[in-house]
Amino acid sequence: MTDAISSFGAVGRPVSIHTDRAAKARLKGRYRTETWFKWLGAAAVALAGLFLVLLLSTIVTQAIPALRQNYLTLPIDLSAAKVDPAKLDAANYDAIAQEALTAKFSDVTSRQDKRLLRGLISTGTGVFLRKDIAADPGMLGGTVDYAVPLDDFADLYLKGLLADVGSDEAISTSVTPSETSGDIDLTFGDDAMLTLARGHGATEGENGMLTLTSGASSLLVAFNGGMVKLTALSPGTNGTAVAKGTVIEALDSTAPAASGQAFLRVIDTPEASRKISDKMIVWLDTLKSAGLIESRFNSIFFFTGASREPELAGVWGAVVGSFLTMIVTLAIAFPIGVSAAIYLEEFAPKNRLTTIIEVNINNLAAVPSIVFGLLGLAVFLNFFGMPRSAPVVGGMVLALMTLPIIIIASRASLRAVPPSIREAALGIGASKVQTVFHHVLPLAMPGIMTGTILGMAHALGETAPLLMIGMVAFIVDIPGGFTDPATILPVQIFMWADFPEAGFQQKTSAAILILLLFLVIMNAIAVILRRRFERRW
C-alpha cells in the first residue's frame, strides 16, 4: 500500500480512481445531468407561469368592462299628473322614463324607430325609479334629472365591445341634400366618395351603381345638424357623385354644406354582423356628445341578484348563497373531520377495521364530486325531503366532499407532532385525552386549519354536486337564510357562460374574478395562519 502511494507520488500529481481521465468524464456527466435538470425545471416553471399569466390576463381584460355601467341622465317628469303620490305603485314608471327619452328625439316618429329608441334604456328602469322614489319621495312633484342604466347592447357599444366606433373625418367637398328628412338624394362635389364606398364593401351594379347593403360598412354623413346614412352611390355629371341616403337625424335645411363642413363617419363592422343598428349608434353618439351619458361603477353587478337581462344581473345573490353554503359546510365538516382524525390517529387501535376505514377515507377523497351530488339528491332531498336548492343541503353535500380532505390533512398534521411531546406529557401523568387536547392538538392546529381552509376553497369552487341538488335554479331574490333557494358563485358562472347574450360574457369573467378573489383570500388566510401559529420545537 505504501509502495503504491509513493509510486503515484513520483508522477507528480497522484492519480487515483477519483482523479483519472474516466473519473473526470464521469464528473462532467454528473454536472451535465444536473444542468439539464435545472433547465428543464426552470422551463416547466416558466411554462406554468406563462399559462397563469395568460389565463389571468384574459379573465381580467374580459372582466374590466363589467365593472362599469353607462347611465343616461334623463329629465323625468314626476309631476302629480304622471305619478299620484298617494298611489306610487299605480304609476307606469317605465313609460315615464321612455317618454323622457323619446322627447329628446322629436323627429323619431315611426313605431319601429320609437321601439328601437326605447330599447336604449334598460327594462329595469321602472323598477329602479320606483325604488328610488319610495326611498326619497321628495323627487315627486316636478321634473328631476335621473340617471337610468342603459340597455346591455347600448352599454356594450359605448364600451366599444359591439362595433368599432369609427371616427369623424371632414369631407373635402361640398354636400347638397335634396330633402331634410326621409329618403333623400345627396350630391357630392367630387367622386372620391365612390372609391371610398368600393373600399368598404359596396356591391357594384349596372352603370357603376354602388349599393351599400347591410353586409357592407356603414357610411354616415353628418352635416347641417343632422345625419344621413348612405345606401347607394352612382357617378354623377361633371365628376360629381350622387348618393341615396336615409336621414337618421333630420337636417336643418337643404342648403349645401361647404367643403370641410360635412363629416363622414365610417363604421367598419357591417350592420348585419353587429347587434346594434346604425340608428341606435347615432342616437347614442348624440346623447353622449350632449354629455348625458356617464360611466359609473357598476353597483348593479355587485349588489343585486341574478337576472336574464345582462345589465340587471348581479352576483350578490350568488355570493350570499356561497357564503351561507360555506358556513354550513364548515360547521359540519370541521368538527366531524377533526374529531375523526383525532380518534383515528390517537385513540383507535390499529386493526383490520381501522385499516379498512382509513383506506376508505383516502378513497373518498378521490370520488368524483358529482357522485356526492347524486348522494345528496337521493338521501337529503328524496329520502329526508329537505328543501331543494337550499344552502343547507348544498352545505351538507359539500361537507361530505370536504370531510375526507380535512380528515387526511388533520391526520397528517397530528402525525407530524413529534412523539417526544406525547411522551413528555404521558411521562408526567397526563391522561391520553389531556395529552391530545393540551399538547398535540394545539401543535397540530395550524396544519389542521390550513387543510380545512384548502378543503373549503376546494368546496367553494365546486359546481357539479350542487347542480344535482337544484342549486342551478334561476333565483332572482337574494337568499335570506339557510333554507331559502339560492345559487352559488361557480354555478352562477356556469349559467352565465351558457346565456347567449353578449353582455353576459363580461359578467362571467367578472364573476370568475370575484370567485378567484375569494379563493386567493382563503389561501392567504391559510398561509397567514400557518406562519403565525407554526411553532418550533
Added chain:
Amino acid sequence: MNIMTEAGVEQKLSSGTNAPLIKMKGEKVSVHYGEKRALFDVDLDVRENQVTALIGPSGCGKSTFLRCLNRMNDTIDIARVSGKITLDGEDVYDPKIDVVELRARVGMVFQKPNPFPKSIYENVAYGPRIHGLARSKAELDGIVESSLKKAGLFNEVKDRLLESGTGLSGGQQQRLCIARAIAVSPEVILMDEPCSALDPIATARVEELIDELRQNYTIVIVTHSMQQAARVSQRTAMFHLGYLVEEGATDKMFTNPDDKRTQDYITGRFG
C-alpha cells in the same frame, strides 16, 4: 440477591440492618416487540433513595426495562410485557392500577430534552395543574419555584419564566424537564440517557443534580457512559442482548465484576 416478596414491610422490620428499602421490583420481566423478544426474564430491584444505573451496549434492553417501570411501553402498540413489576409491593401492570396515577408516582426524563413549546412556567406548572396538586395560584407558583430550584435552574430563568422553554440551551432544557418531573412530586424518577444530548459542562451539572435528588427520590438511570454510572450510581445493573448479566453495588461492579462480559464492557472491549 435477597428476594423479599413483601418488600416494604419486611425491609422495615429489618431496618436495623441499614439496608435501603426496595422501592420497585422486577420479577421475570420479559418484553416482546411483536415477534421479537427484547427482554428475557429480568429480575431487578430498585432501592429507595439510591441511584440505580442500567448499563450495557446499544440494543441490550436497558431502556426497554426502564420504560416498563412506568408503563411507557403501553404507548407502543406492538409491545407486550410479561412478568411482574411492583411499586411498593403493588403490581403496576395490575388492571386495577391507574396508569395516570402510576406515572405521577414514577416520573420520567427522556434522552432528548423535550420541553413543551410553552413558557418555562407552564412547563413546570402543567403536571401539578393536571393532578390538582395546587389549590391556588400562589401555591402553584411555590411548586414551580421549588421545582426549578431543586433542578438547579431557578437562578438562571427566574427573570424569564414566561419565555418559551424551547428557547433555553440544551442543558437548561434537560434541567427544565427534570424540574417538570419533580413538580409532580414523584417517588421514583426514571432517566433515559439524560445527558446523551448534552455537552460535558451541562452533563456535570445534571450529574450533580442527580446526586442531590437522591436524598428525596429514587432514581433509575440508563447511561452509556461508564464514568457517569460510576460517578452517580450506588447500584449498577449490566444488560446484554436482553438479559440481565449482573447486578450489584456500583463499587463492586466497577472493580471486581463477577461476569466476564461486564468486565469486558466496562474496560471497553466491546459495546
